[in-house]
Amino acid sequence: MDGGADKRVRLDKWLWAARFYKTRSQSAAAIKAGKVELDGTRAKVSQKIGPGARIEVRKGPYAFTVEVRDVAERRGSAERAQALYAEDPDSIARREQARARIAAERTAIPRGWGGRGRPTKKQRRDLEAFQARLFSPEDIDDDLDHDLDVDNEAP
Numbered sequence: 001m002d003g004g005a006d007k008r009v010r011l012d013k014w015l016w017a018a019r020f021y022k023t024r025s026q027s028a029a030a031i032k033a034g035k036v037e038l039d040g041t042r043a044k045v046s047q048k049i050g051p052g053a054r055i056e057v058r059k060g061p062y063a064f065t066v067e068v069r070d071v072a073e074r075r076g077s078a079e080r081a082q083a084l085y086a087e088d089p090d091s092i093a094r095r096e097q098a099r100a101r102i103a104a105e106r107t108a109i110p111r112g113w114g115g116r117g118r119p120t121k122k123q124r125r126d127l128e129a130f131q132a133r134l135f136s137p138e139d140i141d142d143d144l145d146h147d148l149d150v151d152n153e154a155p
Contacts, residue, residue: 011038012097015070017072019081020057020064031126035059055085061098065091 009017012027015036021027028045030036036043037056049055049060053068066085075081 007071008050010045011036011043011047011049012045013073014049014071014084015055015057015067017075018066018084019075019078020059030057030059040115061102062095063091064095083098 012024015027015030018023021030023118025085031043031045033104034042038047038049039054043055048072049068051070055064055066056062056066057066065088067087067088068084070084071134072080072084
């Protein structure tokens with residue numbers, strides 16, 4: 001870490017050193033694509049940053065809001081990279097919610113069969129097991145009884 005109150009580095013170098021991106025060119029491409037904001041405004045690749053700057057990085061479905069604590073010209077270990085910034089607690093909570101939502105979406109769809117064509121025997125069994133988890137026989141019986149009651153109440 002090359003810390004100092006008057007020390008400033010390029011944003012693309014800092015994002016690379018803080019391990020948000022694997023290469024500087026990936027970091028620069030993300031900045032050019034508008035996926036990085038510096039203090040609430042769209043950032044530029046060569047923009048200089050220092051301690052106290054607020055950066056928002058969007059990577060896929062996740063958004064990181066961090067405050068720069070220190071600057072580094074070179075990439076170091078993961079521990080040193082984490083010491084370069086402090087993540088906002090709201091950012092952590094939003095990321096956890098996104099992670100939970102993505103996990104729920106993945107489990108909602110049976111794997112391997114996208115609904116195209118006839119499923120294989122294994123895919124059919126997986127689909128039936130999935131449907132059995134969603135609709136237990138008691139729920140189906142309750143729904144049928146409810147439908148019969150509604151039909152009897154018709155004028």
